[in-house]
Amino acid sequence: xxxxxxxxxxxxxxxxxxxxxxxxxxxxxxxxxxxxxxxxxxxxxxxxxxxxxxxxxxxxxxxxxxxxxxxxxxxxxxxxxxxxxxxxxxxxxxxxxxxxxxxxxxxxxxxxxxxxxxxxxxxxxxxxxxxxxxxxxxxxxxxxxxxxxxxxxxxxxxxxxxxxxxxxxxxxxxxxxxxxxxxxxxxxxxxxxxxxxxxxxxxxxxxxxxxxxxxxxxxxxxxxxxxxxxxxxxxxxxxxxxxxxxxxxxxxxxxxxxxxxxxxxxxxxxxxxxxxxxxxxxxxxxxxxxxxxxxxxxxxxxxxxxxxxxxxxxxxxxxxxxxxxxxxxxxxxxxxxxxxxxxxxxxxxxxxxxxxxxxxxxxxxxxxxxxxxxxxxxxxxxxxxxxxxxxxxxx
Amino acid sequence: xxxxxxxxxxxxxxxxxxxxxxxxxxxxxxxxxxxxxxxxxxxxxxxxxxxxxxxxxxxxxxxxxxxxxxxxxxxxxxxxxxxxxxxxxxxxxxxxxxxxxxxxxxxxxxxxxxxxxxxxxxxxxxxxxxxxxxxxxxxxxxxxxxxxxxxxxxxxxxxxxxxxxxxxxxxxxxxxxxxxxxxxxxxxxxxxxxxxxxxxxxxxxxxxxxxxxxxxxxxxxxxxxxxxxxxxxxxxxxxxxxxxxxxxxxxxxxxxxxxxxxxxxxxxxx
Numbered sequence: 001x002x003x004x005x006x007x008x009x010x011x012x013x014x015x016x017x018x019x020x021x022x023x024x025x026x027x028x029x030x031x032x033x034x035x036x037x038x039x040x041x042x043x044x045x046x047x048x049x050x051x052x053x054x055x056x057x058x059x060x061x062x063x064x065x066x067x068x069x070x071x072x073x074x075x076x077x078x079x080x081x082x083x084x085x086x087x088x089x090x091x092x093x094x095x096x097x098x099x100x101x102x103x104x105x106x107x108x109x110x111x112x113x114x115x116x117x118x119x120x121x122x123x124x125x126x127x128x129x130x131x132x133x134x135x136x137x138x139x140x141x142x143x144x145x146x147x148x149x150x151x152x153x154x155x156x157x158x159x160x161x162x163x164x165x166x167x168x169x170x171x172x173x174x175x176x177x178x179x180x181x182x183x184x185x186x187x188x189x190x191x192x193x194x195x196x197x198x199x200x201x202x203x204x205x206x207x208x209x210x211x212x213x214x215x216x217x218x219x220x221x222x223x224x225x226x227x228x229x230x231x232x233x234x235x236x237x238x239x240x241x242x243x244x245x246x247x248x249x250x251x252x253x254x255x256x257x258x259x260x261x262x263x264x265x266x267x268x269x270x271x272x273x274x275x276x277x278x279x280x281x282x283x284x285x286x287x288x289x290x291x292x293x294x295x296x297x298x299x300x301x302x303x304x305x306x307x308x309x310x311x312x313x314x315x316x317x318x319x320x321x322x323x324x325x326x327x328x329x330x331x332x333x334x335x336x337x338x339x340x341x342x343x344x345x346x347x348x349x350x351x352x353x354x355x356x357x358x359x360x361x362x363x364x365x366x367x368x369x370x371x372x373x374x375x376x377x378x379x380x381x382x383x384x385x386x387x388x389x390x391x392x393x394x395x
Numbered sequence: 396x397x398x399x400x401x402x403x404x405x406x407x408x409x410x411x412x413x414x415x416x417x418x419x420x421x422x423x424x425x426x427x428x429x430x431x432x433x434x435x436x437x438x439x440x441x442x443x444x445x446x447x448x449x450x451x452x453x454x455x456x457x458x459x460x461x462x463x464x465x466x467x468x469x470x471x472x473x474x475x476x477x478x479x480x481x482x483x484x485x486x487x488x489x490x491x492x493x494x495x496x497x498x499x500x501x502x503x504x505x506x507x508x509x510x511x512x513x514x515x516x517x518x519x520x521x522x523x524x525x526x527x528x529x530x531x532x533x534x535x536x537x538x539x540x541x542x543x544x545x546x547x548x549x550x551x552x553x554x555x556x557x558x559x560x561x562x563x564x565x566x567x568x569x570x571x572x573x574x575x576x577x578x579x580x581x582x583x584x585x586x587x588x589x590x591x592x593x594x595x596x597x598x599x600x601x602x603x604x605x606x607x608x609x610x611x612x613x614x615x616x617x618x619x620x621x622x623x624x625x626x627x628x629x630x631x632x633x634x635x636x637x638x639x640x641x642x643x644x645x646x647x648x649x650x651x652x653x654x655x656x657x658x659x660x661x662x663x664x665x
Contacts, residue, residue: 058665
């Protein structure tokens with residue numbers, strides 16, 4: 001189906017009567033990763049180099065009523081075999097008529113307002129080998145329609161195809177003291193990856209408020225990692241069916257952004273509540289300079305507390321963002337997540353700077369401090385501190 | 396976030412009508428009344444433009460002569476309610492790392508504007524604070540408030556004098572921001588008397604010292620009614636940096652409506 005979409009774009013463009021406006025562009029990235037500690041696995045290394053590319057094609061008619069868009073991503077890694085992968089981020093036909101919009105094909109959708117955790121964001125699967133922060137996503141096949149009404153926007157989703165989360169293999173990192181065997185992943189639904197998922201969303205902005213209400217029914221994007229006793233250090237992903245009701249809300253009051261994401265998820269008759277709540281405050285022109293300093297504080301909660309199969313169950317996130325507002329758009333971002341139950345701390349640091357119109361550098365560092373054995377997620381990753389340097393060229 | 400910068404509407408800044416009817420202005424003995432009358436006449440001559448599309452290029456030059464550039468496209472919708480500001484949608488094209496990022500603004504007169512920023516890599520629409528009036532726009536010598544929709548109600552006015560400007564005569568009017576978070580104590584604006592074209596603006600910082608000068612040239616007339624400057628040159632007298640802003644491809648007949656300024660349309664930008 002995806003290859004078909006690529007062909008449609010190319011054929012349409014050759015018959016230039018339809019190719020009213022054709023765009024092709026992309027980016028090429030070189031990346032170096034350095035892990036500070038040795039891995040328990042002999043095949044894993046401390047240094048990895050890789051190259052990746054994102055290429056975008058688009059065909060648009062005169063008034064953008066019809067559009068065909070393809071975004072293809074691929075990465076080749078020097079040592080991490082699972083990280084060498086490709087994905088169609090987008091391959092879609094889009095039709096817009098006034099208040100009505102229809103999208104057919106592969107696309108990416110974001111829901112939510114928080115910075116440390118993206119709780120209510122459930123449409124796309126996380127591309128976990130790309131980034132551990134959960135912000136890189138795999139493309140999702142969907143039929144999506146939305147209607148913009150005077151009281152807000154209503155959107156419906158039908159998703160006939162599921163993509164499982166990817167994990168590093170024994171030669172890749174970050175990796176814990178266990179390996180995820182994705183070849184033996186299993187599903188609650190007998191339809192497996194072909195279960196028909198549905199979602200519905202309402203969102204609206206009024207005065208200082210931005211509100212989203214969402215419903216999802218289908219295969220959970222968050223696998224449960226099940227320990228198989230037969231083989232040591234091996235765990236297998238299990239994808240239950242999930243029904244999820246969620247709200248995301250932001251109040252924008254001068255320099256303050258107040259944020260809430262809350263959800264109720266029902267998996268195999270177990271009903272669980274989760275939320276993230278907090279604020280973002282920005283000092284503009286800090287220290288009498290042209291730069292800005294933003295402070296983000298968020299509290300993350302999961303009803304299951306320590307038993308929760310996720311990092312954010314009773315945790316406090318604290319972040320600082322410094323924006324230079326210079327010609328090079330220099331940005332520094334420092335974050336800490338403190339687990340109120342186990343006192344584990346995860347630290348992150350990110351820096352970005354543009355070198356020219358077509359070239360950008362970024363640096364990322366992630367560290368674990370004082371990791372407690374009770375911490376089911378962080379403890380296995382305690383030796384996975386790393387640095388990552390990226391140079392991105394746009395063409 | 397990286398480019399969570401915002402920009403307002405440029406047009407009222409240099410828009411004036413060609414209808415050169417002589418109007419009845421208050422006497423020079425009432426400088427406040429005369430100042431506000433000049434602002435209202437400027438505003439009146441821009442009524443009814445409905446919507447525009449345009450392209451912009453910005454060239455930034457620092458004190459060493461190093462040059463960098465930015466490109467963007469802007470759509471603007473006139474607000475039929477004269478007690479409120481206009482709407483606009485800006486799509487960034489260059490530098491390439493922020494290509495596809497977009498900013499939607501519903502401007503207000505004294506209340507903070509409503510603004511949403513679209514981050515294309517995450518496909519995320521984020522409502523952002525609009526209090527950063529005095530910060531630099533895309534690293535340039537233009538502050539966000541310099542782009543702001545110049546509604547009459549945003550300032551108090553005082554006429555200073557009339558004087559020759561080039562081969563024409565200008566009203567020289569001082570205006571002081573009434574909205575919060577401005578980086579200026581006051582501005583002095585030279586408005587040409589026949590077509591009400593804005594020719595020059597001096598900006599005074601919070602210590603009331605001359606900070607910047609903006610010069611507007613290359614005026615062209617659209618729909619036989621609306622003047623637009625196509626060359627805006629800002630000089631920072633403190634840092635010696637300059638920014639030249641060039642408008643092209645003005646389209647007054649794009650027929651945009653409110654649907655083109657929704658959060659859904661923000662996500663569709665390219």
